[in-house]
Amino acid sequence: MISKNTIDKVFETARVEEVIGDFVQLKRAGSNFKGLSPFSDERSPSFMVSPVKQIWKDFSSGKGGNSIAFLMEHEHFTYPEAIRYLARKYNIEIEETELSDEHKAEANERESMYLVSEFAKKYFHNTLLNDDEGKAIGLSYFKERGFTGDTIKKFELGYSPESWDAFTKEALGKGYKLEYLDKTGLTIVKEDKQFDRFKGRVMFPIQSMSGRTLGFGGRILTNDKKAAKYLNSPESDIYHKSKVLYGIFQAKQSIAKLDNCYLVEGYTDVIQFSQAGIENVVASSGTALTPDQIRLVNRLTKNITVLFDGDAAGLRASIRGIDLILEEGMNVKVCTFPDGDDPDSFAKKNSHDDLLRYLETNAKDFIQFKASLLMDEAKNDPVKKAGLIRDMVTSISKIPDRIQREVYLQETARIMDISEQVLVNTLAQLVQKDVVETGKKQKQEQKAFDVVKNENPEQARKIDILFELERKIIEILLLYGNKEDEFEDVLLKTNDEGEIQEVSEKKQYKVHQRIYLSLQEDEVELANPLFRDIYNDLINFFHQNETFNTEQYLMHLAPELAQEVTDILMQEERDLLHNWEGQNIIVKQKDQTISQYVSETILTMRWFLVDRIIEELKGELSPDPEVDNSETLSMAMDYYKLINSFSSKLGRVMSRYSI
CATH class of the missing domain: 3.90.580.10 (Zinc finger, CHC2-type domain)
Structure with a gap:
């Protein structure tokens, strides 16, 4: 622990x-x-x-x-x-006990799979560096590829022994369950035996953005034609190859800093580039590029440069990935290498400066790339040329930004020597088709929403009002609960003539004390169960702690309460996102008049609750002239007087804080 x-x-x-x-x-x-x-x-x-x-x-x-x-x-x-x-x-020394076999058994399934994968990574890496077979075969292979010791350690490369079950035996001996060795795909389990999936292969750990080991890629070193050259971990609860990028853990900081990401195909491409000093590189690991993989990069930068080798067939197949990148609103360039070279080999034989210079010089805009790649095929064939132009316009239609679309249309018209207006019309048709399809989908969703929305609009309105008022109570406690301010107390006193009068007195209260006393006085309990739990917890926290620290408070909350508290605390940031001030809408800074804001919120809540009681009394009135409604009417009139009192105190007919 x-x-x-x-x-x-x-x-x-x-x-x-x-x-x-x-x-x-x-x-x-x-x-x-x-x-x-x-x-x-x-x-x-x-x-x-x-x-x-x-x-x-x-x-x-x-x-x-x-x-x-x-x-x-x-x-x-x-x-x-x-x-x-x-x-x-943050280089903080962890004080904890060793993870026991009992704790391993208690870990949930996903956690157990992560533990097994992490153990496998360390086992393969240690075998590569310290085992005789690993050094003679695996380490020699990586050295032949030109990888230095530092590079091998950085990417935690490994080796799986040629023995059928060397890894499986070691894992079972360390207390890891066969069930999770099977589920991660590290061990293949048959009825009468089990054996290592990656035997006799050099190993490439595949990590998440935070460095968690999700799976592995293994390359065979023999000339066995029946065996796949590269073998990946199978899909599992923790490894989805369409959602991961090889090298993202090592590359993420460089990608964000340089605001650009180089995308390659293979593990060794990434490693060789990194060793050459270009670290903002990731690989799709031989799979077709997917939207999930693109979004991983999109979190770090808007710019992708796709690197291809000179294989023309492979280039055409990869063009589909460019459209996916454009659909995500990203900027994409393409760079190809000379015939016979791929990113790995080219990086290996060029210095850092020469490699960087080549990338900067040869990276083409996707329009120029498509034109140069496919123009040779079209040549003097009008039909093929028309198809190429339509293909280029289709790619442009994927771009969300209208200004960018316009610029690319102009560039296409210039390169292909065609009227810009024709391209504009073609683009309009493609965009209109997408709009119609999107509109149909939205209408279907809106119909479903309207059915729910209109079931009982009056009830929904009332529920929303109470919800917002109770949420404001929690918000005030979170933002200002420990602050002290001057509040006005209204007391009933007898004057010299024996008459009862309202007298105002100003007293200092902490905000949480004022709210607690007010709700106690009204014998009001918050209706929303989540808000009620947070309210009770907050009041207890204020009573037990002299200071209030948001992070300290969130630390001890249950997840569902912590989630709601975060939502409330970040409400002001939501306002910033919408840039209200830029639209000449002023968002009131509540901390400028805390006591007024607290008093108005409590009064508005009282008003709402009293109004609800009046509506209930109205419902109790009988239309039968023989029934005596006087008592009910008298109670309703008393509550109306309260409403007038609230209105007078608020200084208006309706609270500006009601919804």
């Missing part, structure tokens, strides 16, 4: 903007940072990070929390794993 002292050090040291900055490209937005959501497909930033509050909020998916919550959501870490990750990041 990790000691409390270590956990406290991690929370004191970790900065949420630094932690998230390793996974998402963040840009300054006032006192906050914003970026594209790592949890959904979007082109306009709705992901906000608050360094002051040390929390984040993703308005597109509704997720939020502190740095620990981000790692648990994004990397599927357990709480202890997130602590360990941050401790390593």
